[in-house]
Amino acid sequence: MTHQTAEHSTAVALRNGGDLVVETLAALGARTVFGIPGQHALGLFDALSRSPLHFVSSRVENNAAFAADGYSRATGEVGVLFLSTGPGALTALAGLQEANATGVPMIVVASQIPLEGLGARRKGMLHQLDDQKASAANVTKSQRLIQHASGIPSAIQDAWTEAVSSPQGPVWLEIPQNVLLDKIMVPRVEDALAEPFDNPPRVELIREAVSWLSAAQRPVIVAGGGTRRGKAEPWLLSIAEKLNAPVVCSPGGNGAFPWDHELSLQAWVEDRHVTEVLEDADVLIVVGSSLGEVTSNYFTLTPRGRIIQIDAEPRVLESNRPALGIRADAGQALRALDSALNDALSGAGGNGAHWHAKTPQELVKETLAKVQARLDEQDLGLERTFMADIRSAVPDDMQTFWDMTIAAYWGWSCWDAREGEFHSAQGAGGLGYGYPAAIGGALGLQFQGKADRVLAVSGDGSSMYSIAELATARQHNAPVTWLIVDDGGYGILREYMVDAFGKATHTELARPDFVKLAESFGVPARRVAPADVGDALKAAFAGDGPNVVVVDTLLKMFGPTHLGI
Known part of the structure; x- marks a missing residue:
């Protein structure tokens, strides 16, 4: 054996399973890993020291999962999460529920106890779960x-393919400690x-x-989160204009359709006036939405016409309403539908949609005016x-990025995303997502240059779930402005309880001085009155690294109908 060959063999022999993990991830295009080191995962973190991958160390595993989720949403890349065994893995599950519900592509690599401890062979090992992946x-x-x-590269490659194939989502891999550490x-x-699997619509379903739609007089479109995930916005706009169909976005779909377009009902899905428009449609096209709790205005929606439902997730189709279910990626489905409509409506100048002596544009304008009039009746000047x-x-x-707080509930309906992206935790609805x-999103954009x-945006209650991440933001100098709306408790739950029982119980919270707490982490912070929030945010946006703006105010939610109805 030559001296050069001996050196090469020695270099190869010094590598371990952790190296295979990070090498495969880097080869697939990963830039960043989120997580927290743990005893059984040390092989992963040792390998990171020999890798070009950025590592972002969170303080709580659930927050690491949220950070990987935010990274993926902001950058369009796959989020990568490293977890330790047992308690570390379990703590991340609520964050993964949000990613799974919202269709965020992620690779989750969890460590596991050594192979000899799996199953019933040996008990009492630290962090042991009999079937962790279950x-x-x-x-x-x-x-x-x-x-x-030897199975690591192919398994990660397969997992990556699955994560990016519609319906997208997080994929879980776990690797025993000895497999990560052994040379x-x-x-x-x-x-x-790892190329995503093709997920086109069936030809006969598009034809139907x-x-x-060719015969529809009152078509309406609901654009859900799958519209954005499938990058279907150009075809959504084209189809809406061909059909002369009003479009309303769900919270997850917010931004999929131009806010000020003459056919845009914006995102007021929780308003009864908008719900009535959906009910009066003779054909309702639902793209990338289950017509679930929020989008159906809390299951009060009762459509009288036919429904065409397009979704990549087969479990979603017809889950809440009978429909012509088209299982397909939203982008591929709307592109095919748009092309087919070109032929069907050729020379017709649209399908002649008309709403009871109103044009669709007049209907949209009138409906949005009704929404604003209803808000005018409810003494919501502060909130608006x-x-x-x-x-x-x-x-x-x-x-x-919006947490589950009253400001976010307003944002679901009234936020014009413009050229930005609106991200919230409405998929699973857990607290602590926003910060x-x-x-993760800010650092991902930074790593992209x-x-x-x-x-x-968080409330005081939800901010306490992620307050430890002030340390993460400071450590990585993340350019994030955190707006904390402090109303002294779980505001939305307070409203729910008062509405249901006439009083709120156990919703009020002792909380820290958020300004002093942020400053103790080395993060600049200021407290301002509600009237000064705009100026305070502008000043914070001009800053460097993380900063915090705290506003003491009690916001109310709008009612879904006119008062007294």
Whole structure:
């Protein structure tokens, strides 16, 4: 053996299973990993020291999952999460539920106890779970246990393909401690390819949909989150204009259709006037939405016409209403539908849609006016001005991340995303999403070479779920402005309880001085009155690294109908 060959063999022998993980991820295009080190995962973190991948260390595993989610949403890349065993893996599950419900592509690599401890062979090992991946079954697309180092590259490549194929979502892999640590002779991973599976619509279903739509007089479109995930916006706009069909966006679909378009009902899906428009449609096209709790205005929606439902997730189709179900990626489906409508409506100048002596444009204008009149009746000047001031301060292309708080509930309906992206936790509805997701998004954009700042919005209750991530933001100098709306408790739950029982119980919270707390982490912060929130945000956006704006105010939610009805 030559001296050069001996050196090469020694270099290969020093590598371990952790190296195969990070090499494969890098070959697939990963830039960043989120997570927290753990005893059984040390092989992963040792390998990161020999890798070009950025590592972002969160303080709580659930927040690391939210950060990987926010990274993926902001950048369009796959989020990568490293987890330790047992408690570490379990703590991340609520964050993964949000990613799974919202269709965010992620690769989750969880460590596992050594192979000899799996099953019933040995008990009492630290962090031991008899079937750890079973715990992830409800919140990830699939789960894999890798028992041999040589299987790592192919398993990660397969998982990546599954994560990016519609319906997108997080995929779980777990690797025992000894497989990560043991020295290997497997060659360095040089390349890897993971292309999403094709998910086009069936031809006969598109043909039937075109038949319905060609004859429709009152078509309406609901654009859900799948519209954005499938990058279907150009075809959504084209179809709406061909059919002369009003469009309303769900919270997840917010931004999929131009806010000020003459056919845009914006995102007022929780307003009864908009619900009535959907009910009066003779053909309702639902794209990338289950017509679930929020989009159906809390299951009060009772359509009288026929429904065409397009979704990549087969479990969603017809789950809440009978429909012509088209299982397909939203982008591929709307592109096919748009092309077919070109032929069907050729020379007709649209389908002649007309709403009871009104044009669709007149109907949209009248409906939005009714929405504003209803708000006028409800003494919501503070809330409307507050949201308008935030919107005015936020640059048109800034991405925003919203926690489950009253301001976010307003944002679902009234936020004009413009050229930015609107991200919220309405998929699963867990608290604590906004700030860690914003950190992941901001750092992801930074690693892409962009200098974009992002905004996170939380209440005082939800902010306490992620308050430890002030340390993460400071450590990585994340350009995130965190707006904390402090109303002294769980505001939306307070409203729910008062409405249901006449009083609220156990919704009031002791909380810290958020300004002093942020400053103790080295993060600049200021407290302002509601009237000054716009100026405070503009000043914060001009800053460097993380900063915090706290507003003490009690916001109310709008009622879905006119008072007394």
